[in-house]
Amino acid sequence: xxxxxxxxxxxVLFTIGIVGVLVRRNAIIIFLCVELxxxxxxxxxxxxSKMHALSPAAKASANFAGxxxxxxxxxxxxxxxxxxxxxxxxxxxxxxxxxxxxxxLNRLKN
Amino acid sequence: MxxxxxxxxxxxxxxxxxxxxxxxxxxxxxxVLWLILVFFAISGHYILLxxxxxxxxxxxxxxxxxxxxxxxxxxxxxxxxxxxxxxxxRMQLVGICTGGTLLLLLVLITNRMxxxxxxxxxxxxxxxxxxxxxxxxxxxxxxxxxxxxxxxxAMIGAVVIGRKEEPIDxxxxx
Amino acid sequence: xxxxFNLVWLIPALPLLGFLVNGLGRKSLGKSASGFIxxxxxxxxxxxxxxxxxxxxxxxxxxVHFFDFLNVSGLKVAFSFQIDQLSSLFLLIITGVGFLIHxxxxxxxxxxxxxxxxxxxxxxxxxxxxxLLLVMGGNYLILFxxxxxxxxxxxxxxxxxxxxxxxxxxxxxxxVMNRIGDLGFLLAxxxxxxxxxxxxxxxxxxxxxxxxxxxxxxxxxxxxxxxGATGKSAQIPLFTxxxxxxxxxxxxxxxxxxATMVTAGIYLIARSNILFSSAIITQQxxxxxxxxxxxxxASIALKQNDIKKVLAYSTVSQLGFMFxxxxxxxxxxxxxxxxxxxxxxxxxxLGSGSVIHAMGGEQDIRNMGGLHKxxxxxxxxxxxxxxxxxxxxxxxxxxSKDEILAGAFGYNTIVYSVAxxxxxxxxxxxxxxxxxxxxxxxxxxxxxxxxxxxxxxAMTIPLIILAILSIIGGYIGIPEVLGGHxxxxxxxxxxxxxxxxxxxxxxxxxxxxxxxxxxxxxxTFAWIRFRNFKINHNHxxxxxxxxxxxxxxxxxxxxxxxxxxxxxxxxxxxxENRIIDGSVNGVGKLVNYGSRQLRLLQSGQVGAYVLLMxxxxxxxxxxxxxxx
Numbered sequence: 001x002x003x004x005x006x007x008x009x010x011x012v013l014f015t016i017g018i019v020g021v022l023v024r025r026n027a028i029i030i031f032l033c034v035e036l037x038x039x040x041x042x043x044x045x046x047x048x049s050k051m052h053a054l055s056p057a058a059k060a061s062a063n064f065a066g067x068x069x070x071x072x073x074x075x076x077x078x079x080x081x082x083x084x085x086x087x088x089x090x091x092x093x094x095x096x097x098x099x100x101x102x103x104x105l106n107r108l109k110n
Numbered sequence: 111m112x113x114x115x116x117x118x119x120x121x122x123x124x125x126x127x128x129x130x131x132x133x134x135x136x137x138x139x140x141x142v143l144w145l146i147l148v149f150f151a152i153s154g155h156y157i158l159l160x161x162x163x164x165x166x167x168x169x170x171x172x173x174x175x176x177x178x179x180x181x182x183x184x185x186x187x188x189x190x191x192x193x194x195x196x197x198x199x200r201m202q203l204v205g206i207c208t209g210g211t212l213l214l215l216l217v218l219i220t221n222r223m224x225x226x227x228x229x230x231x232x233x234x235x236x237x238x239x240x241x242x243x244x245x246x247x248x249x250x251x252x253x254x255x256x257x258x259x260x261x262x263x264a265m266i267g268a269v270v271i272g273r274k275e276e277p278i279d280x281x282x283x284x
Numbered sequence: 285x286x287x288x289f290n291l292v293w294l295i296p297a298l299p300l301l302g303f304l305v306n307g308l309g310r311k312s313l314g315k316s317a318s319g320f321i322x323x324x325x326x327x328x329x330x331x332x333x334x335x336x337x338x339x340x341x342x343x344x345x346x347x348v349h350f351f352d353f354l355n356v357s358g359l360k361v362a363f364s365f366q367i368d369q370l371s372s373l374f375l376l377i378i379t380g381v382g383f384l385i386h387x388x389x390x391x392x393x394x395x396x397x398x399x400x401x402x403x404x405x406x407x408x409x410x411x412x413x414x415x416l417l418l419v420m421g422g423n424y425l426i427l428f429x430x431x432x433x434x435x436x437x438x439x440x441x442x443x444x445x446x447x448x449x450x451x452x453x454x455x456x457x458x459x460v461m462n463r464i465g466d467l468g469f470l471l472a473x474x475x476x477x478x479x480x481x482x483x484x485x486x487x488x489x490x491x492x493x494x495x496x497x498x499x500x501x502x503x504x505x506x507x508x509x510x511x512g513a514t515g516k517s518a519q520i521p522l523f524t525x526x527x528x529x530x531x532x533x534x535x536x537x538x539x540x541x542x543a544t545m546v547t548a549g550i551y552l553i554a555r556s557n558i559l560f561s562s563a564i565i566t567q568q569x570x571x572x573x574x575x576x577x578x579x580x581x582a583s584i585a586l587k588q589n590d591i592k593k594v595l596a597y598s599t600v601s602q603l604g605f606m607f608x609x610x611x612x613x614x615x616x617x618x619x620x621x622x623x624x625x626x627x628x629x630x631x632x633x634l635g636s637g638s639v640i641h642a643m644g645g646e647q648d649i650r651n652m653g654g655l656h657k658x659x660x661x662x663x664x665x666x667x668x669x670x671x672x673x674x675x676x677x678x679x680x681x682x683x684s685k686d687e688i689l690a691g692a693f694g695y696n697t698i699v700y701s702v703a704x705x706x707x708x709x710x711x712x713x714x715x716x717x718x719x720x721x722x723x724x725x726x727x728x729x730x731x732x733x734x735x736x737x738x739x740x741x742a743m744t745i746p747l748i749i750l751a752i753l754s755i756i757g758g759y760i761g762i763p764e765v766l767g768g769h770x771x772x773x774x775x776x777x778x779x780x781x782x783x784x785x786x787x788x789x790x791x792x793x794x795x796x797x798x799x800x801x802x803x804x805x806x807x808t809f810a811w812i813r814f815r816n817f818k819i820n821h822n823h824x825x826x827x828x829x830x831x832x833x834x835x836x837x838x839x840x841x842x843x844x845x846x847x848x849x850x851x852x853x854x855x856x857x858x859x860e861n862r863i864i865d866g867s868v869n870g871v872g873k874l875v876n877y878g879s880r881q882l883r884l885l886q887s888g889q890v891g892a893y894v895l896l897m898x899x900x901x902x903x904x905x906x907x908x909x910x911x912x
Contacts, residue, residue, distance in 0.1 A: 006155075007220050009122050013129055013148075015213040020133035021204025021894055025198070028138050028184060032145050036129055039152050042164075049236075050159045053219050066236045066245040069161050073246070076171055077257045081264035083176050086184070088268035093275075094187050102890045201891060208898050215902060219909050 006047035013040035027090050027100040031083075038079050042072045117192055118158060138184045149173040161237035166171035288338070289348050290874040292365055295375060295755035296416040297330045298325040310402035318398075319390035322405030326386050326412055330411035333372070335422035347422045347486060347777065351750040354425070361483050364422030370520070370779040373619065374419040374551060377626050381414050384746035388634055392641060406532070413436035415544050419551055420740065422490050424473050425481040427552065430470065431516065435462045441540060442532040442736055452529035456620035461525040465515015468640045469552075487539040490559045499563075506559055506566040510573075513549025514722035517603050519577045524598055526835055534637030537592060542599045542633050543626035557780050558617045565634045574607025575702055580834060582709040586716070587830040590647050591636045594717050598673065599629055601710060602904040608703060615780045616773045620683035620761045623772075627757045628672035628681055631750035631837050638739040638747065643732055644776045648722045651732075651818065658736040661744045663722045663898060665751040666724035670718045672754040673712035674803050677796075680758030686796055689764065693795055694787050704799055709807045715810035720817045765789045765796075767780070 013036060020033030049068030090100060097104050132144035149172045156165035236242075246254055247262050302325035306318050311323070314618065345368040345648055354361040358467055363373075386408060414433025421427040439462075443455030477483060479501050481491050487493060494502065511520070518526035529541050540546070551558055552569070558565060558792045585597035602625050608616035640647055656663040672679035675686065685707060691698040726733050761772040773782055787795075829835070885896070 004220070004263060005118065005122075008153075008217070009125065011216045011220070012126055012211060015209050016129040016133060017261070018898060019205055019209035022208060022891070022898065023202040024133060024892065026138060026189075028180065028189065029141050031181065032141055034158065035172070036132070036148060038146060039168075039172070042168075043152055043155055046156055046159050046161045046164060049161070051164070066242055067249075069164055069237055069242060070245055070250050072150065072161075072164055073167065073242075074250075074253060076167060076258060078260065080171060080176060081260050082178060083204060084268045085271065087179060088271040091183060091187070092271050100187070100189060102215050105888075105890050200802055201895075204895065208895065209904070211897065212905075215905050219905065222909070 003047060003051045004069070005043060008050075009043040010040045010047070013037075013043070022109050026102055026106075027093070027099050030102065031086055033080065035083070038075060042075055045072050045075075114158060117154070121151045121158070123156040125155075138189050139181065142180045142184060146173045146177045149177070154214075156237075159237075163237050163239050163242050289344070289346060289367060291332060291349065292336055292348055292367060292420075293479040295329045295379070296353045296420060297337070297408040298328045298332075298417065298883070299413040301325055302810065303406050303413060304780045306402045306406035306409060310399055310406060313398070313402050315394070315396075315398045315401045316390075317622065318405050319386075319400035321384065322409055323390065324483065324620055325335040325409060326379055326383045328510070329412065330376075330383050332373060333379045336367060337372045340367060340369055341775070343502045345369065347484075349422070356480060357400040359477060361423055361425045363418040363426065364484075365426075365497040366485055367420070367423040367781050369618070369776050370551075370555060371419045373776070374624065377623055378415050378544050381626050381630050381750075382415075382539060384536045384749055385539040385630065385634070388538075388637070388743050388746040389533070391740045392535055392637055393533060393713050400444075404441075405435055407444070408536070408539070411441065411540060411545070415548075418548055423485060424488075425483050426539055426554075428469065429475060431512075431548060431552075434540070434548060435459065435466065435516070435701065436487075436527045436865055438462070438529065438540050438545055439537040444536070446892055448531075448800070450584055451531040454525075454675060458525040458529050461543075465512045465522055467520050468508045468510075469512025470504045472512065472571040475505050475508065479505075485555065489556060491558070494558065494562060502559060502563045503565050506563040507569065508554070509556065509559075510549075510550060510566060510570055510718045513552055513607075514573065515549075516552075517546050517549030517607070518600050519549070519573050519581065519604065519607055523577060523581065523600050524833075524840065527596040530590070530596050531580065534592065534633060534640060537596070538630045538633030538637070541596065542629040546603055547606070547622045550603070550610065550618050552667055553607075554615045554619050554780065559609070559732065561613060564877035566682045567613065569611075570607050571611030571699065572613055574604045574609075576604070577601070578604025578608060579709075580604075581703055582706045582713065584833045585713045585828055587827055589650050589831075591649050591652075591717065591721065593634075594648055594649075595632055595636060597628070598632075598710065598714065599625075599744065600704065602629065602673070602891075605685065605703070605706075608699070609691055612695040612699075614688060616761075616770075616776055616782070617684060617687035617691055619776060619780070620772055621688060622721075624672065624684045624747075624754070624757050626678040628679075628754040630668040630679045631665060631747060631754050632669040632673070634660050634743070634750065638662040638664075641743070642736050643728065644735055646728060649717060649818060650719045650817075651728045652725040652726070653724045653728075654722070655698055655736065659738045661738060661747060665744075666716060666722065668751045669712045672758075673714055673790065674807060675707060675799060676803065677800055678755070680754050680756070682800075683761050683763070687761065689799060690787060690792055690795055692762075696720045699706060700751075704802070707799060708802050710807040712810045715807045716814050719811060719814040724815070724817055752835070765792045855868055883894065 016034040017037035017040060020036070021030050025028055035093070044069050049066075093105070094100055128144045128151065132141045132148065133143050135144060145276040149168055153168045153173075156162070156168060267273040287394045288751045302321050305321055306313065310318065324580060341748060347364050347366055349362050349364040351363050353359060353363040369499060386405070389404070389408065393401055400574065402884065414430045414437055416418055418427055418434060421430060432565070439455050439459040443452045445451050473483065476488060480488055482488055484495075497505075509566050515522045526541055528544065530537050560570075580682070581600035583599045585594050585745060588594045602621070606621050606625070609615070609621060633655070638659065639652065639655060639662060641650065642662075646652070668679070672681040689703055689707065692703045726736075761770050762776075763770055773780075813831025832838075885892075
């Protein structure tokens, strides 16, 4: 497959994530959209690990594609940690204001 | 059109469609389920790209653990009804326009990039557990250990944040 | 360099010390203490001045260098004192007359409060310090420092009774007029530095240096210096401040506005005589301005009724004479007249102070009369002053004035006749003043008559000393025609090259006889006219023209002050209110408005923040990839 196809797919997924963040007010959905964006980036990274320029350094390295995949692995790790904290915050917020609508989170104003 | 192209198109269609459904559906539970579907499609892509281990991890960690956590929270808070009774159409329009512009911009930018020399290489079995494990525990052992500390702190943070506020100045004996 | 010159710094340092002690301790010092300190430091300076003078007489002159005042690349100005014949003579005048006036002040200012009394002496000491700096400075910059210092002290002392608005106005007028002149002087200094790269007298005032300057440069520099001199020495057009300066205490008028400060301009020109001698146009300008000032001021003095105003205009007139002498190249005569004038004008001012003191503040001579029998010492000393200024043979004024007139005659006959006429007017108005004040019947109130008394010794003794000086002061400059050697000219010859009159002795004698005869006639006329003085309110137009000082103040008011005020209010209206205030307030309003609008962005809505973030991202993308 052409790398451009993967780039296009990633961009579309990422943009859907952004639009989701912008139009939805439910904190959980926004969170889901963030996850979607992370995965779009992951997908692109894996695609680049498969399709890259054949530089002399790449040829010498026995396991070049592995580096990018490790990177994706770490992104998943961080995402998991983020989700645990983020969900805790959402639970906390729900407990205090009894809603997950971010428009009620305008305490920053004052 | 060979078989991998057909699979790619199918998976892409599935991913984009599910993603759209995720942000359209009103019920948060449905959103979570649609997102799980997106993850499955992305895992399919991973397999196409010779990243077998990541595909499996994606299913297990994302779709299995994280999404279940989301579902659990949603159901815990009983949010399966429509949570946004008041629609803000203007905001939605602005958001969609902004997103469209961003997409357009990014497409334009990537078109200007010189990606012709990026060719498909035979990554072969780079994505197998054995090979990835060798890289992870040899080259990236320090980041790996640090990520475990990150998890620990995230766990503690989640516990601290989610703890119920209890009055401290109560009788210590009780 | 002799031993005495090592102590020369004490001459200005002592008055400075007195200033500091009196100024800082003015609340704790008693009246007698501050008066004593103020007088003692000037006496100390006087003693050192005499020692310096003795050294200089033996031919020891030199430049005493202390430290570098300025050391900028290419320009090095030293803090140094020039000790030579000219400065040592001025030192004697300043410290000698200054000391007498300090002593006089202790009695004259006795009614002041202790605090103000010490303040007065502090100012007076500061003035003496500045004036000494002015004459001792080894270069134009030190001279300028002193020049500004005396201007400041003059301002402070004119406005000494600062509760009175008119007095502070007079002080401001003096200061502003002086500033106008100072600007000219400053420009002259810049020009001089630009062309010669130095300000030291020793370097600038040499024929070798001057030959490098073009005629235009010399004329420009000297003219600008003369502008400075007109401000400080009250010449046309900047003379109107001096009569107003009589608002200050009378001893101040005597010291600053008669004997010393106003002669600073003459000192400047006499010091730079080499420069001025090579600028023909400037000399002509100086001659004309000096003559015009002398005539104008003398004519105004004819009709003034304030005792101090008469003396003030007389001072302006005499200063005009000195400038006339300078303009005709007769520098020695100018310096000579500075000295004799310092004696007799200080004497007359102090005498008028004594009169005012006795009259309880009354200054209008129409309300005086017959004071001779009440205050004999004052009256006699004042008469000596009048005789001296009128140029009666035997008194000091005769010698110096005659020298000026002789120089004028050699210069131009018309100049001579105007100067002679002015001298006659001088005799006339001085004797008018004397006759109206001291003879006839007392015309004041009964209380004042009862109060009349001779002044205390601290006031009369300086009067007597000054009277003696007014008589004998002229004998150091007896012209050759009368069998003298003109010791002053010989003394000053290293600094001021002697010029030889091309007048024959016969002509000089005739001129002397003529002026003496006319002066005596003039005095007689004054005696006849004012012997039975009555207050007379019928003025003809010429008299009121003179009494109103040729309407010069009104002219300046109309030609300078009014247009400036008009322009100011116009600028106030348009430039200040509209443009400056407008732009300043506009910036404020803009920021205010902008903040008000920007504040709305801080809605606290997370969604809006995210949207803005994405828009920002978009803009960054566009800039990164499409703009550059």
